[in-house]
Amino acid sequence: MNKEKIAFLVDSGSDVPKDILEKGNMKVIPLKIIYKDGEYTDKVDIQAEEIYDRLKEEIPKTSLPDGEAIKNMLLEIKEEGYTKVIAITISSGLSGTNNMVRLMAEEVEDLDVFVLDTKNIGIGSGLHAERALTYVESGMDWETIKQKLRNGIEDIKVHFYVDTLEYLQKGGRIGLVSSLVGNLLNLKPVISCNEDGIYYTVAKARGSKKGIQKLIDTTIEYAQQATKYDVAVCYAGRETKELADTIAGKLKEGLPNIRTSYFDSLSPALGVHTGPGLIGIAVSRLEN
Numbered sequence: 158m159n160k161e162k163i164a165f166l167v168d169s170g171s172d173v174p175k176d177i178l179e180k181g182n183m184k185v186i187p188l189k190i191i192y193k194d195g196e197y198t199d200k201v202d203i204q205a206e207e208i209y210d211r212l213k214e215e216i217p218k219t220s221l222p223d224g225e226a227i228k229n230m231l232l233e234i235k236e237e238g239y240t241k242v243i244a245i246t247i248s249s250g251l252s253g254t255n256n257m258v259r260l261m262a263e264e265v266e267d268l269d270v271f272v273l274d275t276k277n278i279g280i281g282s283g284l285h286a287e288r289a290l291t292y293v294e295s296g297m298d299w300e301t302i303k304q305k306l307r308n309g310i311e312d313i314k315v316h317f318y319v320d321t322l323e324y325l326q327k328g329g330r331i332g333l334v335s336s337l338v339g340n341l342l343n344l345k346p347v348i349s350c351n352e353d354g355i356y357y358t359v360a361k362a363r364g365s366k367k368g369i370q371k372l373i374d375t376t377i378e379y380a381q382q383a384t385k386y387d388v389a390v391c392y393a394g395r396e397t398k399e400l401a402d403t404i405a406g407k408l409k410e411g412l413p414n415i416r417t418s419y420f421d422s423l424s425p426a427l428g429v430h431t432g433p434g435l436i437g438i439a440v441s442r443l444e445n
Contacts, residue, residue: 161299164239165289166230168221168254169199170247170426171275171282172391174419181290184230186246186254188426191218199426208425209394209433216327219426221254228261235268241299242270243289243306247282248354249274271303273310276354279427280389280419281315281439287387288313288441312442314379316349316359318372320434325356334358347372369436373404376438377411383442388412389419394433398422401436408438416443 165183167173173183188199190208192215197203199219208217234242244262249255255274262270273289275282288309292302319325322334334348334356345368346358362371380386388408392401405420423435 159293160296161241161293162239163241163243163293163299163302164234164237165286166234166242166244166258167283167286168246168252168258169424170252170254170279171245171286172280172421172424172427173245173283173286174280174389174421177283177287177290181286181293183286183290184234186222186227186230186258188252188254188424189220189222190426190429191220197425199424203425205393205422205425205428206395208428212324212432216324217429219429221252221257224257224261227258228264231261231265231268231270235265240267240269242268243293243302244270244272245275245282245286245289246272247278248276248350250276250350250354251278251356269299271306273306274354275313276310276352277313277315277350277439279315279317279423279437279439280391280421281313281350281437284313284387284389284439284441285309311352312383313439314349315437315439316347316372316375316379317431317435317437318345318347318368319431320345320365321432322346324430324432345369345371347375369400369404372436372438373407373411376408376440380412380440380442385414385416385443386412387417387419387441387443388415389421389439391421391423391435391437391439393423393428393431393435397434397436404436404438
C-alpha cells in the first residue's frame with residue numbers, strides 16, 4: 158500500500174539487499190570507480206573481485222555520479238507518477254552523494270524529496286531503506302515516516318573489521334582511526350561511524366582472531382539493547398566469504414531474536430577503500 162505515492166532512491170554504496178531493491182522498485186544512484194585507463198559504474202560493469210585483483214597494480218579513485226544523472230533519475234520518478242521520494246545515502250561525512258542529491262532535488266519542481274543522511278556506510282545505510290519500505294507499505298503518513306527515519310538513525314549501526322588499514326589510509330578515508338600504532342603492535346580495530354558519520358575505533362584487539370571475536374562481541378552488545386533486531390553480514394573478497402559465513406552462524410547463536418538476516422558482498426566502490434579482508438556486521442534494532 159503506497160497511498161502517498163512515495164518512490165525510493167538509494168546510492169550503490171548503501172548496499173541495499175537485492176530483494177529490498179526489487180520489492181520497493183528502488184532506483185540506485187551508481188557510484189563511479191575511476192582507473193587511469195577508464196571509468197566504471199559500481200556493480201554495473203565492474204565487480205569487487207576485479208578491483209581486489211588489480212589493487213597491487215593500481216588503487217582506483219571513486220566518485221559520485223554527476224548531478225545531471227541524479228536529476229534525470231528524479232525526473233524519471235516524477236514521470237512515473239510519484240509525488241514524493243525517500244532518498245537514502247551513505248554518510249555525508251564520507252561522501253558527497255548526500256549533498257549532491259539535496260542540490261538536484263531543489264531543481265525538480267513538484268516533487269517532495271526527503272534526503273536521509275544515514276551517518277552510516279554500506280549495509281548499515283542500506284538497512285534504513287528496508288525500514289523506510291516497511292513504513293511506506295504499512296500506509297504510514299509522509300510526515301510520520303520522515304520523523305521516524307530521522308529518529309531511527311542511532312538504531313542502525315555497522316561495525317567492521319579490516320585486516321589492514323592500508324587502503325582506508327591511502328584513500329583518505331581513515332577518519333578518526335589511528336593507524337600507525339595499530340600496524341606496529343598488530344592491533345586490529347573494530348571500526349564504526351560516529352554521530353557525525355565519520356569512522357572511529359570502537360574497540361581493538363591484538364591479532365586477527367581476537368579482532369574478529371571483538372567484532373562479534375561488540376555487535377551482540379549493541380543488538381541486545383533491543384528485544385528484536387535485523388542483522389546483516391557483509392564481506393570483501395572471495396577468501397573472506399567462508400569466514401563471514403561462520404560469523405553469521407555465531408551471531409545466530411548469540412542473538413536468538415533475529416527477525417531477518419542478510420548476507421552479501423561489499424559493493425565494489427566501498428571495496429576500493431577497504432581492500433579485501435573486510436567483515437562488516439550491521440544491526441537494525443527494532444521497536445518492541
